[in-house]
Amino acid sequence: MVTSVISGCGSGNDLNAPAPKLSLPPETNIAYGSDLGCTDADAAPTGAPASDCGGSQQLDIYRSPLPGPNPVLLWFHGGGFVAGDKSGDVSAYLNAALDDGWDILAVNYRLTTPDGENEFPTAIQDAKRSVRWVKANAQEQDWDPTNVAAMGESAGGNIAAMLAASTNEADLEPTNLPAELSGSATAPIDSTVIASIALVPVTDLTLFAQNDAWGDLVNRYVGCSSNSKLCEEGYASGSVQTHVTAQSQPLLSLHGINDPLAAAEQGVLLGDAYAAAGILPRFSQIVVSDGPERYQGHEVDYERFVGRFLEFFNASKTT
Numbered sequence: 001m002v003t004s005v006i007s008g009c010g011s012g013n014d015l016n017a018p019a020p021k022l023s024l025p026p027e028t029n030i031a032y033g034s035d036l037g038c039t040d041a042d043a044a045p046t047g048a049p050a051s052d053c054g055g056s057q058q059l060d061i062y063r064s065p066l067p068g069p070n071p072v073l074l075w076f077h078g079g080g081f082v083a084g085d086k087s088g089d090v091s092a093y094l095n096a097a098l099d100d101g102w103d104i105l106a107v108n109y110r111l112t113t114p115d116g117e118n119e120f121p122t123a124i125q126d127a128k129r130s131v132r133w134v135k136a137n138a139q140e141q142d143w144d145p146t147n148v149a150a151m152g153e154s155a156g157g158n159i160a161a162m163l164a165a166s167t168n169e170a171d172l173e174p175t176n177l178p179a180e181l182s183g184s185a186t187a188p189i190d191s192t193v194i195a196s197i198a199l200v201p202v203t204d205l206t207l208f209a210q211n212d213a214w215g216d217l218v219n220r221y222v223g224c225s226s227n228s229k230l231c232e233e234g235y236a237s238g239s240v241q242t243h244v245t246a247q248s249q250p251l252l253s254l255h256g257i258n259d260p261l262a263a264a265e266q267g268v269l270l271g272d273a274y275a276a277a278g279i280l281p282r283f284s285q286i287v288v289s290d291g292p293e294r295y296q297g298h299e300v301d302y303e304r305f306v307g308r309f310l311e312f313f314n315a316s317k318t319t
Contacts, residue, residue, distance in 0.1 A: 033057025157201025
């Protein structure tokens with residue numbers, strides 16, 4: 001059943017202090033695909049930020065101190081599908097996951113550029129490719145290929161939620177996969193995750209596009225230029241609830257009650273879709289309505305909820 005949780009007391013930390021992040025690990029910019037993007041230096045001659053180059057198919061590996069084979073948590077950054085980067089994006093409170101035996105992989109994905117490259121579903125296809133890459137390299141990396149989960153914030157929350165919702169959806173799978181990522185007839189490799197957590201996720205693009213600051217960028221992501229029927233169709237395709245089926249995996253969605261970008265209503269739509277598919281027990285929602293104001297908006301209080309996150313992932317593990 002859907003669990004709508006109004007959280008307990010707020011964080012005792014300095015409310016003006018930036019949320020702490022994990023230091024970059026030794027293993028950075030590991031390729032899981034051939035598109036390696038560009039650097040700020042590459043972009044400088046055009047005066048454009050590196051994000052305008054369209055992201056990359058690379059990831060950073062944070063290793064648990066515990067022996068493997070370790071379960072893997074894929075982390076997807078936010079940025080409205082057009083910006084953002086994995087580097088320095090992982091909350092320091094997720095160190096609890098490392099201590100619990102999870103390896104965390106912070107994943108970059110291709111971003112939609114101003115000239116329209118990498119439109120939907122490119123980011124979703126990259127996410128699914130990264131799951132396949134983990135499973136294909138599990139033995140070498142000392143990972144458990146049967147326990148791969150996903151987590152993301154904002155647009156990254158959409159991506160993580162898509163991995164749970166769109167299980168076995170052929171149209172969202174990456175194309176032109178090399179043999180090592182597709183497997184064989186007797187040992188296929190798939191993009192299924194055991195569960196996802198979507199943090200302040202923009203899971204409904206119709207509602208997200210109504211925000212004045214992001215509407216045009218959402219249109220860029222779905223490949224339309226105005227409020228046309230093409231946009232409406234794109235918003236629907238990019239919205240997580242439209243991909244929920246009886247095969248969808250467990251999903252936890254966290255929202256701030258006053259979030260201007262990812263209103264709690266978006267989580268309600270997800271719950272309705274899980275109910276319609278007959279799998280409502282696989283969905284739960286947290287709605288934060290107390291504590292620091294920013295955590296009632298588009299930020300996440302990891303300190304309060306990291307224990308809940310780990311409980312959710314560990315309960316979803318295969319035996």
